[in-house]
Amino acid sequence: MLKTSLCLIAVAISTNTLANENNKNEYTSDQLEHVIVSGSRISENIDEVPASITVINQQQIQQHLKVSSELGSLLAQMVPGLAPNTGSSSNSGQTLRGRAPLIMIDGVPQSTPLRNGSLGVKTLDASAIARIEVIKGATSIYGNGASGGIINYITKQARSDGKPEGEISISSRFSAVKLAESGGGRIAAAVNGKLDKLSYLLTASYEENGVQRDAEGDILGLQYGLSDSETQNYFTKLTYDFDDEKQLQFSYNFYSSQQKTDLGDVTGDGNIGEKTYAIHVPLELQKQGKPQGPEGNENITLKYVDYALFENTQMTLDLYKQNIENVFFFSTALANLDEGYSGGQSVIKSDKQGARAIFNSQFDFENVTATLIYGIDALNDKTSQPLVDGRVWVPEMDMESVAGFLQTKWVIHDDIIVKAGVRNESIDLSVSDYQTLKLCKTVSQCSVPLNVRGDTINYDATTYNAGIKYNLTDAFSPFFSYSQGSDISDIGRLLRAATVDDIALIQTQASIIDNYEVGFTSQFENVRFEFALYRSTSELGTSNEYNEVTGVYEPVRAPQEIWGYEGLVNYTITEDLKLSATYSYVEGKNTEADDYLGASQISPPKATANVTWQTNDELSLAMSFLYVGDRKRFDKNAQGQYSGDQGPVSSYNTFNLSGQYNVNAKWSGYFGIENLFNSDYYPARAQAYTYGGYNIKGLGTTATLGAKYQF
Template sequence: MLKSTLSILAVSISTAAIADNTRVEHAKNSDMEHVVVSGSRVFESIDEVPASITVISQKQIEEHLQVNPELQSLLSQIVPGLAPDTGSSSNTGQSLRGRAPLVMIDGVPQSTPLRNGSLGIKTLDPSAIARIEVIKGATSIYGNGASGGIINYITKQARSGEKASGEMSISSRFSAVKVAESAGGRVSGAVNGRVEQFSYLVTASYEENGVQRDAEGDILGLQYGLSDTVTENYFTKLGYDLDEDKQIQFSYNFYSSQQETDLGDVFGNMNLGEKSYAVHMPPAQQKQGKPQGPKGNENVTLKYTDHAIFANTQLTLDAYKQDIENVFFFSPSLANPDEGYTGGQSIIRSEKQGARATFNSSIDFNDNVQATFIYGVDALNDVTSQPLVDGRVWVPEMDMDSLAGYLQTKWIVADDLVIKAGVREESIDIAVADYRTLKLCRSADTCSVPFDVKGDTVNHDATTYNVGVKYNASERFSPFASYSQGSDISDIGRLLRSATVTDIAQIQTEASIIDSYEVGFNSQLAKLRFEFAAFKSTSELGTVNKLNKETGIYEPVRAPQRIWGYEALVDYPITATLKLNATYSYTEGKNTSTDEYLGSKHISPPKLTANLNWQPQDGLSMTLSWLHVGDRKRFEKNDKNEYGLDQGPVDSYDVLNFSGQYQFANNWQGFIGVENLLNADYFPARAQSYTYGGYNVKGLGTTVTLGMKYQF
């Protein structure tokens, strides 16, 4: 039940929020895009947030889009603490500070935490995004699923001018190692404008991939692969100003990205250093099942804003509805020979509908103390399941109702000291009907034993607190410290499908409370900007998989975890036309009950990135981007001379990308992008460390993008 703790003032760092890009706040003495961020569900300057935040600007998004249209690649290159790009449609293993992030579009969750299929990052085309805000560390401000932090895609807004404007872009992407069958095409467009009080924005993109090839010219393996993928995205945002203080806004997003191919996999063994790759095969040996990937996922949001609902207070009301259907690859592990199934293909279905009320009140107590109070109520219904395409039920329907209230505060003392304070109280009910576990066979003689499980309603009540402080007296050294909690019941579906008891009440489904600690500082020394943060997070319950040797099925093991690390960022304009940005991140973690290191599902190897931008003249810009992934070798082989599930050793590798653009007319721009400029032959970090079948796919070889953009 929702308790009356909203009247209590507790300490908090506001580490999540919904931000609307209708306003921009610039931080003091900085030429960076210090826009408002998702700090407290209201507009807030980034220098008032005592936490590590990465804001990716529209310019950075557009430059990376010229090299690679996948958001996983963009986020990996720019965000410290985010694991390296997986090179696929799945972000499994791409953790944020060792834990799963919650992906959102304008504050609406896109992840499916009740059954996390790790496809949340791929939910929107980059052409519809104005900026991306990444808030690191556990937070419960948006509810379940944000144990590692938040990745919030802030979509574009209609421009204020009444004259309609827009753009069209067309490009082709192909392998420079072996061009045959690799050429693909992409077209995108946008139009926006205003007619009196009515504003509109419409974006659309359509892309067809050819085959993707590694440095040797072989087609990449198909497991979560992107070869022969067709991606469509249609987004619209409509607004109407009732008066100067009140606005209604409607937005709709449709996203589909599915693979239809006549290829088949040739599987290698990562323990032997062998890659998996794809070749043309007879129909019987081609990739089986329905096309994999998001199948027409939809989001609808309606928002009402009143900037002066009463004295010094703004009100935002929003309601949203979402339908997700993510189709996974055909897997022989889902076989049941007794019933005639040689394998199976699963679908994660999720239907969410929610409503939120957010109040923002500002009070100046005197010339030295200003306070902001953010408070409200969130309601969410999430119905998620994971059936198989053939009709079998792998994960039964989970019907979650969540009701939460929160109070977040910010105190600015003498202009320089920022203190944040708040509390969130959440009540969650998850109803699961009686179900029967699925019989799965790795071979005719190695099968799980199905049995009936009595359903129940699981209740979770959680109160989470946060505290943060930042001191901005000197831009040469601006320190901060924070403590934040998050309540996480993510991936309860994995627990249900691997049940070993006959009553859901006996399954260890309780929520995990994550405690996150962070200290750091920002420093501006003349032209040099430097950021550093050290972090630690602990939880009494985690989610690690272990092989059941009797059934051959991987089962969750919930054990206490401790994760720690540090991050650094350097931003330096070498000259007026040459700018350097570099980051370094290190993360490590252990199962504290056994003092064993965590595998790569949670912990990524060290990561170093550098971006060098040169603008020798107006209209001409070039960027060189370097990604270095370091070694991580924490585990030994088992008695079968094999590494564990996600415990393979990672050898370091380097990838260099290039992009350039030239404005050759008032409205016309040409661009080129080259991914893996030096054609490095490597396995990505996940491919090296995962010993699951089919994940041992090499990285993309040299791939070129050529295109043009027209603006009007």
């Protein structure tokens, strides 16, 4: 904790010696759609950002909530460059431009990059989110884990200036293919108000799923499944305004989502087209172990903002604490029959404590406005992956990091934007002596446990970014950007598969990602276009290779190159009828072996379309379309089968429909239909992942009916 303590002292000193931005900004709801905070850690207009940005606004979130509360499917529908939804509680394989994104709530990291379990997307209920900001491409501005970019959930603020305001919604969700046992329910409530200088917001949601059925009426397989799942989220935000310039904010978030079922899997073989599905089975054949999913993750944040620390400077200080326990499914791959273990169940545990000081100073010169964002970040992250039965699979990793950063923005003649920044990060990662776990695929096919000597590994990285955007005309605004990210993510995977007896000899080096992007935006009277080409390279990537002797997938670190393009069009057909459409393509290779990267990183081409129609003051409708294309890059192995994450992906498409009818100013009813035409398909990940139990079909036609009361 030495580094963290030193940084906390530095933060305290900084409050007396450093600075931040001028006046407190007020934005209308329309303006908020064009404002982001994630890219530079301050509020700025999208038109002044030389990079690809996606903002999912409140209306889009509410429309999707009528169909599904799963944020993974919302992000897949709205974000070009993000891989298709997995149809499960895990976002494994749902990469952003071929690399892992960092999931955040109000800038606080939710991912567990030291042992990435790919569960970060499910950390907050959609009803607590005001908007979602997605910054694409490697960035180090928030530290470790953002090799693919940032997905930042911006939570709601209190809106009422006086008496309490709020809403309550209740809905039921069920299979339209086969109703039996599929009925589920959801209730969500929110209240906000203001008492003198104190404003408050409280949201709560509880959702219980019935069984989920595919297009043939069969229950979806249970691995990372959502059948019989129970999800609850409680979020509160308290804000105290000392005056017009000084504000103290406290927020707390509790999130739990676990599958509690008496079903069991009938495991099929994806190589011969057999799906995995679930049925009622005797107790001894039911899913073993604890319920899988986040067991009760908590976040606490305390933030102080002075909007006018000096005449031209704003200051933000925050402290945060986080506790995460993500429980995984029982797996026979964690067996050791010699010691009496027929399998095992792992838990990723992560405890984070952080402190940050951010300052934003603005200076006006003749024809030039300069903005400087600078500060200090400190983080202590303790992450491990033990088994529920007490065995240690991944030992505790104790990471302490301190980073200083400077980001500059220069607006020249109101139409040329130049950005440049630097971040220097120092990381100490400590691991005690440990022994790798003996795992047996069969009685005779076992890995050999190895005693590994612990150590403290030091990482020091300086990363840079630069970009330029020229708002030449509304019809053509080109940009170019270069950004670097420093990534030591998923060290836990390397530790658990160690093949040397000293941690210092394991290939735990940080990976530096270089990201290049060029694109443009075009705005005409009723149409907006966005287009970007990108390329990212890294000298060390993390992929997996199957060891035929031990039956274990082991990490392979090799140089990688990922490239692609994406486009978006928004068309306001009439004031009441709007269309948005996207297309994205990504590809990547291990450049050392000249081999294509598998589906854990690279997704097939994706196209989406969304239409909204406000038919009159009472009725609104929305239709969404998702197309996933082919990706068939790999050959079968010597046994005539596809292996790892290299299965062929065949194209499919789905439609969703939703609508709302406003009875009066307070009451409204709504409906949503997921997979409207009952498309019978395997999601992209289910096709590409040949690991046991992943070959689960997509959700069949599923309907939601609900009502909302506002006061």
